[in-house]
Amino acid sequence: MNIEARLAALIGPAAGRLHTARSRNDQVATDLRLWLRARLDQADEACRGLQAALIDRAEEHVATVMPGFTHLQVAQPVSLGHHLLAYVEMIGRDRGRLADCRGRLNESPLGAAALAGTSFPIDRAMTAELLGFDRPSANSIDAVSDRDFVVEALAAASLVAMHLSRLAEELVLWSSAQFGFIALSDRFSTGSSIMPQKRNPDAAELVRGKTGRIVGALIGVLIVMKGLALTYSKDMQEDKEPLFDAFDSLALCLTAATGMVRDMTVKADAMARAAGTGHATATDLADWLVQKVGVPFREAHTITGQIVKLADEKGCDLKDLALADLRGIEPRINADVVALLDPAQAIARRTSEGGTAPSEVAKQVARARQRFL
Numbered sequence: 001m002n003i004e005a006r007l008a009a010l011i012g013p014a015a016g017r018l019h020t021a022r023s024r025n026d027q028v029a030t031d032l033r034l035w036l037r038a039r040l041d042q043a044d045e046a047c048r049g050l051q052a053a054l055i056d057r058a059e060e061h062v063a064t065v066m067p068g069f070t071h072l073q074v075a076q077p078v079s080l081g082h083h084l085l086a087y088v089e090m091i092g093r094d095r096g097r098l099a100d101c102r103g104r105l106n107e108s109p110l111g112a113a114a115l116a117g118t119s120f121p122i123d124r125a126m127t128a129e130l131l132g133f134d135r136p137s138a139n140s141i142d143a144v145s146d147r148d149f150v151v152e153a154l155a156a157a158s159l160v161a162m163h164l165s166r167l168a169e170e171l172v173l174w175s176s177a178q179f180g181f182i183a184l185s186d187r188f189s190t191g192s193s194i195m196p197q198k199r200n201p202d203a204a205e206l207v208r209g210k211t212g213r214i215v216g217a218l219i220g221v222l223i224v225m226k227g228l229a230l231t232y233s234k235d236m237q238e239d240k241e242p243l244f245d246a247f248d249s250l251a252l253c254l255t256a257a258t259g260m261v262r263d264m265t266v267k268a269d270a271m272a273r274a275a276g277t278g279h280a281t282a283t284d285l286a287d288w289l290v291q292k293v294g295v296p297f298r299e300a301h302t303i304t305g306q307i308v309k310l311a312d313e314k315g316c317d318l319k320d321l322a323l324a325d326l327r328g329i330e331p332r333i334n335a336d337v338v339a340l341l342d343p344a345q346a347i348a349r350r351t352s353e354g355g356t357a358p359s360e361v362a363k364q365v366a367r368a369r370q371r372f373l
């Protein structure tokens with residue numbers, strides 16, 4: 001209506017012809033699809049940038065040993081590069097979802113008019129093509145009624161944000177004094193107004209926090225839409241604020257995550273030390289007992305459990321026990337086991353496809369570059 005008024009001021013009554021065969025109902029549905037299409041493309045590009053940063057850092061740290069966790073308890077040693085590539089896969093699926101959403105939303109509602117179509121002899125295929133849509137929408141009532149493309153985009157954005165939030169949580173943990181695995185750069189951390197020693201991982205915390213906003217936007221639009229009889233109702237105007245906010249927040253989060261990954265200093269020594277605690281190679285000992293001594297896995301599990309208990313009593317890690325201590329519990333253990341318990345050797349053995357051995361992670365890096373960049 002504003003454009004029409006401005007045109008009237010410029011060219012006079014002929015401006016009144018502009019709205020022929022149109023309604024705000026098909027116009028707003030068209031404009032929103034055009035806007036969202038551009039933002040989905042930007043989000044995809046930003047995801048690709050994050051993948052590039054993760055792949056570069058993974059390549060640098062193919063053989064950097066760190067503890068892998070389950071239940072946030074030390075589980076088995078892994079390669080840091082392997083861990084970072086896990087996020088590359090997640091963001092890769094996110095990009096697939098953004099692309100699926102783009103494909104489905106790229107139909108032109110223009111010409112649906114208010115809801116029933118129009119008696120004017122318009123060419124919907126021509127306007128669809130001029131606006132870069134794949135085709136005109138098939139049903140004029142559907143064209144002005146639904147905002148499922150908004151919900152779908154917000155769902156895809158929520159999944160990206162959820163992945164970024166998990167990455168951010170790890171950066172928060174890893175940069176703490178207790179972990180000491182990384183240092184975030186000054187660009188992405190701040191001091192405290194009162195405690196001079198502090199470096200707070202603000203940017204990572206904000207990524208985690210903004211994820212709540214983005215998921216909130218998804219739930220908000222779903223709730224707006226769920227009770228609306230067809231076709232257009234003014235309630236649908238409430239889709240804009242959460243949608244715009246969510247995509248602004250997502251862009252910020254992707255920029256911050258990419259910067260943090262590129263800038264972070266990896267403290268490989270601290271990671272290696274941590275991988276040598278928590279008896280991270282206990283599974284390797286149990287597997288050796290199965291493979292070399294021939295005991296059933298359950299018995300190997302029990303023997304290894306007794307050895308772990310002994311290490312706890314002595315206040316050391318499993319890998320630091322003397323051979324005599326190991327043999328005191330299981331006499332069939334021999335000197336081969338000493339090297340076996342080294343975390344670096346533990347990762348090197350896990351050569352199964354997609355596994356954590358540096359040789360395998362190097363292959364994953366090369367494949368990820370081909371698939372995503």
Ligand SMILES: N/C(=N\CCC[C@H](N)C(=O)O)N[C@@H](CC(=O)O)C(=O)O
Pocket residue numbers: 022023024025028114232234236237238240
């Ligand atoms: N008021 C209205 N549509 C407004 C759509 C734009 C709105 N700002 C939005 O974002 O949904 N619909 C009228 C038709 C019209 O004004 O074209 C109706 O269906 O009665």
